Amino acid sequence: MIKQVLSVACGSALLFAAACNSHHDEADVNKKTGDILKANLDTTVNPVNDFFDYANGGWIKTHPIPDEQKSWGIAYLVQEDLYNRLKTINEQAVAKADNATAKKIAAFWKSGMDSACINKQGMTAIQPELQLIDQIKSKEDVLAVAAKLNVMGIGVMFGNYVGQDDMNSEKMAMMLVQGGLGLPNRDYYFNMDDRTKKIRDAYPGHIERMFNLAALAPITETKTKSQGIVRLETRLAKASRKLEDLRDPYKNYNKVAVSALGKLTPDIDWQKWLPMMGVNKLDTVIVGQPEFFKELNAALLSESIDVWKDYLKWNVINDLAPYLSAEVEQANFSFYGQMLSGAKKQKPRWKRVLDEEEKAMGEALGQLFVKEYFNEKAKKRYSDMVEDIREALKDRIKKLDWMSEGTKEKALVKLAKMKKKVGYPDKWKDFSAMEIKDQAYVRNVIAAREWWHRYEINKLGKPVDREEWDMTPQTYNAYYNPSNNEIVLPAGIFTVPGKRDEELDDALVYGYAAASTIGHEITHGFDDQGRQYDENGNLKNWWTKEDETKFNTRAAVMIKQFNAYIPVDSQHINGSATLGENIADLGGVLLGWDAFIKKEQYKKGEKIAGLDPGQRFFLGYSLGWLYSFRKESLAQQLLTDVHSPAKYRVNGPFSDVDAFYKVFSVKPGDGMYIADSLRVRIW
Known part of the structure; x- marks a missing residue:
């Protein structure tokens, strides 16, 4: 997670460059x-x-604007060049995977492009996670499963990441921040303009549809379940800070001893939860929005186990929908891509796979990219x-x-x-331990996320790498x-x-x-x-x-x-x-x-x-x-x-x-x- 204060230019400059763009x-x-x-x-x-x-x-x-895009312009024209260059890199890796990095690139590409296999697998590829949720019997189980999902990059309940301590830039710190919402931010749950209200009104029906497509519950129960999920998210949204309030670095910096977190959330045992995330021997954390965590604790107590199980299942299917069957993926796009963003159709599969590969191991692609371009x-x-x-x-x-x-x-x-x-880093990341192989596309995505989680957690207690x-x-x-x-x-x-x-x-x-x-x-x-x-x-x-x-x-x-x-x-x-x-x-x-x-x-x-x-x-x-x-x-x-x-x-x-x-x-x-x-x- 990039710090909110970080700039994203998203805009311009130029390269020596640009071959292979006669199609523009x-x-x-x-x-x-x-x-x-x-x-x-x-x-x-x-x-x-x-x-x-x-x-x-x-x-x-x-x-x-092309049908598959929500906007169009200079970055997309540049991205078209980049897509074609990266596609060539992937196809060359498939044709001749002569080293470990090329083999991972080839395996990821092939699993993502095999739509027939993805459709055939259906929901079986994520059954381990769904079965784990079904086995929940207590609030402690809810927290344990939430930890596992967070390791997989599925941000349930709240956000957490590792970053430099704002007050001591030589030290890496664990950050706990508001999150856990299915809509983009808190304003979608409360703003009364017609456009936002229309999205909010459609949201429960979207959850219901996704539950039905994924067969996560009997059809007669999915409407009630979707309403419970939205009610829970609305509680969390109400306790969340507005966009402008998240920009004050002092107000969003609250360092707390792990041993004292119980005062904020007495029903969450952080000394048990953090090791489930792979975080050990941690003295302090930085809490961004304490009032959010107080409300999360209250919701953990007052909402039923069944509502929490439904909420966790919703997060699994919502987060992983782009890597599942065409029917589930399209339903996800219809709400988030079409209704929220205005795109009329999805990007071609090969571009969607490249987008995901960029998140998974973009720096591995980058090593090949800069040699050429x-x-x-x-x-x-x-x-x-x-x-x-x-x-x-x-x-x-x-x-x-x-x-x-x-x-x-x-x-x-x-x-x-x-x-x-x-241009590019002087030192490249080592992806050799990332478990990308011949397996379901969604499992490769999860494997990459778990690698990144371990990579980030491993920074705790070590000197800051200012070259990264x-x-x-x-x-x-x-x-x-x-x-x-x-x-x-x-x-x-x-x-x-x-x-x-x-x-x-x-x-x-x-x-x-x-x-x-x-x-x-x-x-x-x-x-x-x-x-x-x-x-x-x-x-x-x-x-x-x-x-x-x-x-x-x-x-x-x-x-x-x-x-x-x-x-x-x-x-x-x-x-x-x-x-x-x-x-x-x-x-x-x-x-x-x-x-x-x-x-x-x-x-x-x-x-x-x-x-x-x-x-x-x-x-x-x-x-x-x-x-x-x-x-x-x-x-x-x-x-x-x-x-x-x-x-x-x-x-x-x-x-x-x-x-x-x-x-x-x-x-x-x-x-x-x-x-x-x-x-x-x-x-």
Whole structure:
């Protein structure tokens, strides 16, 4: 589990790269126009009124969302390239499994692709877990089975994971957090807007249908059972914190001695439960939301054994449905894929198997991926770009007029110590003990999860491995880890579909890569959450009270700005929940611009495809947020995601950037205009 404070850029940058993508419409457009930025424009839109629609509208109008997707855009185009590359790696492993890693890749791929065998096996592959639940006779048995399911990666009752101690980044700690819900988060159980209410009303019927398909109970009893499950989950949801409240690292940090956990949950014997999870000789845990665990204890006492057994069975079938028969898998998709996210049909099986293989042993695939697709020259280019951005933030910090000199000095120390990881890890994980073999697909999935559980638990009591990566090299994403004070930039994030690196000018690159990814991630070290961690990754206040107040006052301007945006129906962006990402987006644009204007292309001012360097920079950034969404998916994002929708990750920060006003001559009365005194001024 990645820490909530971690950033997910989900957005842009580029790679030397991209072979094997002639199948893309994007590539066809590029061949005709010669310029990806020009090709995507909707010139019927005035950029000063809606820059996102101007920059990306031409592409969006001509590229409807495929039926199997809930949204469509740049990441999916890149992913298409990645899918095809990874498919080739798997097929080569099947044809010639000449080492242990290739054999595991081949076994996983074959078990996932054998749909006839999966359908024939039906529910028999998970009978051991269902029979174990049937044997439950006491609350102690409920807890014991819950421990076993958690080892299998089925998060029943609550969440738990191993991570760095926020107050001591040199130590790994066991985290206990709220969880155990079948709907995406607590708001789905209580919000009264029509869309969310429709989902909530359909949820009991979905559980009932899944019970019937899996023959988990007599048909005459499944309706009552589904109602009991929803009632139990609603209790847990009511005691759960809202999305924005989970972003306060201090309020979600409560270190408790294992011996004292009984005061919080007197009916859960943690000294027996933790060893069932493989956790031994543990002195303390960090409890994220104590009030949730109090309610869990109360529910354990007051809800019947039968309700708990039904709840556990529901979690098993709900979690493992994608790896079972086509009928069960489709029913699961109908609710979670179609109703919640708006997708019209499932991805092809081979892509679904690759998605799961990525979770299981993506780094094993990554070793083969980088040999073929990410060379040392590419790694150096983006390593150097990180230093350009670091220097830009250094200059900005020195020039701040609202921050005291003492806090500035500490900020500069933190920036200087921020570690960069680019492309791929220097040390690869060893998957030799992972039990992937010729067996049912779902058993291979479970075997991978159990390996990961042991891998994570094994970190307790050992020195922190600061060289480890939490993403695979082929991932189209990036993150900032506050506990390590590091930015991690996988090779996959540096990809533009249909283009090779040498074809891309600096203006596009510094918008697309330096601003929306590198600058974004570096700024996370200084957003409303990241700023609370020191240069060594410890949760420690290094700000003066006055500086902290000034920061919060400036951040409040951004909260107000984003609260006013209404992306779908009557649903507003949650400015508090998305604050960290919005600050990082704005910081990324500012830093990318500061770095770009030092480049020769900007100084020369020559146009490409009729666009000057400044225009190409802002269009390059916008390319990183080239997405369209189904309404269902957008509504879900607004309730569950700390990132603003793509359109507002362009229009929002641009409205606060003075250089944007100059480049595009934005004036009062224009849609993108915000009065100078009301613009966000932080970093």
